[in-house]
Amino acid sequence: MIALLKRDLVLATRAGGGFGLAVAFFLILCSLVPFGVGPQSATLRPVAPGILWVGALLSCLLSLDRIFALDHEDGSLDLLATAPIPLEGVVAIKALAHWLTTAVPLIIAAPLFGVLLQLPAAAMPMLVASLAIGTPALSVLGAFGAAVTVGLRRGGLLLSLLVLPLYIPTLIFGTEAIRRSAEGGQAGVALMLLAGISAAVLALVPFAAAAALRINLR
16 A cells, blocks of 8 residues: 555656646636736735635646546556455545645645735634645545546546536635634634545545446446
């Protein structure tokens, strides 16, 4: 399992689909928003939580189609399906590799992007906490979408249409936690609901993704 994780981390970096692309996209999005809505703090602050979470969500979406595509192309996925490692474990490791190479750099860079969008300093810890708690669900749900569409030609658009509706609950509660923290309110309930969503996704979705892979590999 550790060897598989190391392999996926190396492949993600060499293939050009790792943290650099996601962070660059996030930076461009956060830089363009002030040009579109205006640079005034009164305009940016109310929309900053939503923009930051939408940016993180779309940045994670960029490399989802690569989770299983490279292994399917070179035949490694067939070997993994017949290996002693449970296929559910393979899905979990690949989702973890995607989270480490895509979401973790976004979490680290998020405070800088929050400054660009005039997010109050008091909300910065909640921004980091909500992304750290919510983004694992994005990677695991993305792995499910990648498993369903593996082997399809031009499956990237279908993957996006399949995964984006599943991201909505995480987006809602992640944004709400930051918004309440920025307004000086209590964000504990929203953060707990976000954690509950991530826990449920981590517990259940790898089994659904593994079942989808088995069907596609028949």
